[in-house]
Amino acid sequence: MTVHFVAVELHDRNGIYASVVPAATPHSVANQDNELLRSLVQQQNEYLLPTTPVRKILKAFERREADVLALVERADHRAPLGTLSEAQVLRTYGEELKPRNQELFSP
Numbered sequence: 001m002t003v004h005f006v007a008v009e010l011h012d013r014n015g016i017y018a019s020v021v022p023a024a025t026p027h028s029v030a031n032q033d034n035e036l037l038r039s040l041v042q043q044q045n046e047y048l049l050p051t052t053p054v055r056k057i058l059k060a061f062e063r064r065e066a067d068v069l070a071l072v073e074r075a076d077h078r079a080p081l082g083t084l085s086e087a088q089v090l091r092t093y094g095e096e097l098k099p100r101n102q103e104l105f106s107p
Contacts (some may be wrong), residue, residue: 007068009080017047017078020070047072048084054093061086 010018047070048057060069067086073079 007083009070009083011080015079017070017072017080020046020066020068020083022067046070047078049073049075050081054089057084057089058086058093061089 007020007022009020012018046060046064046066048060049072052060057069061067068083071081071084073081
């Protein structure tokens with residue numbers, strides 16, 4: 001199995017979510033005077049909560065023009081739970097809607 005990383009999640013010294021950075025970004029600056037990871041931070045205060053409704057999640061992807069967003073435990077304690085990609089959300093949302101649509105539109 002081949003794994004492709006699309007994003008890297010950055011944490012502060014306490015393990016609290018700091019940012020999501022596209023996987024190619026650290027490589028693009030690797031030889032530029034030892035650039036600090038802090039300078040790569042792009043989505044510092046942009047994250048999702050487990051209780052966020054799907055429609056708000058989809059709006060967040062659109063508003064932030066991001067392919068991946070971080071999922072954190074709580075807003076007051078941003079312990080990272082992982083990341084969500086827009087493709088994952090759309091696929092899962094579509095799978096959930098399919099049976100409902102069949103119920104509504106089946107004779």
